[in-house]
Amino acid sequence: MKILAVCLGRPETLPGKKYKTGINKLAIQGPVMVDAEGLVGDAILNRKHHGGVDQAVYIQGSLDIDWWSRELGRELHYGMFGENLVIEGLESQALAAGDRFAIGEVLLEITSPRMPCATFAAHMQDPKIVKRYTEAARPGAYARVLNGGMVEAGQSVTYTPYEGERVTMQDMMATYGRKLSETDRARYLSAPVHYKTRDAILAGEI
Incomplete structure (x- = not known):
């Protein structure tokens, strides 16, 4: 398992939108610094919904990108979905909160799946992509940074699955926007999920 691409975004305005976004990321050459807020130099413009310590890095697997390329009938460049890192041979459905990836230092x-939004639909120029993306449950995953350092395409990646209760990206996609059962609330709270998910559960919002 290795890093196939390290991707950064820059501010741009999508057709029909008035605000700027950094969703369209491009693979770059050379090392990039990763700190608690993500990849240094990556454009994160809507801090209310994007970025932050529990979704500092967005990871996509090459198998998910290949699947989507076949599904959409077109080639997808690395970074097209807004991902920061593309990992060879990875499929995101079975990833769980607490799974870890070591890349050098x-x-x-992993904390949560990426949930599609209107900006994503505008970027993909497909009004149906949000529904398709949610139903496909191949979302990639957000991660917090436990230890920072440099990352670069070609580096080896070591995957360590979480040994506790496995709350997968597919689980979280399936329950998004719904009230959780008492069993699922307990499961989610026992895992190192995104702090926003934890706060929403404790507040009785989900």
């Missing part, structure tokens, strides 16, 4: 811990 960098240590990342």
Whole structure:
């Protein structure tokens, strides 16, 4: 398992939108610093919904990108979905909160799936992509940075699955926007999920 691409975004305005976004990321050459807020130099413009310590790095697997390329009938460049890292041979459905990826001195811990939004639909120029993306449950995953450092395409990646209760990206996609059962609330709270998910559960919002 290795890093196929390290991707950064820059501010741009999508057709029909008035605000700027950094969703369209491009693969770059050379090392990039990763700190608690993500990849240094990456454009994160809507801090209310994007970025932050529990979704500092967005990871996509090459198998997910290949699947989507076949599904959409077109080639997708690395970074097209807004991902920062593309990992060879990875499929995101079975990833769980607490799973870890070690890349050199960098240590990342999975927290939550990426949920599609209107900006994503505008970027993909497909009004149906949000529904398709949610139903496909191949979302990639956000990660917090437990230890920072440099990352670069070609580096080896070591995957360590979480040994506790496995709350997968597919689980979280399936329950998004719904009230959780008492069993699922207990499961989610026992895992190192995104702090926003934890706060929403404790507040009785989900």
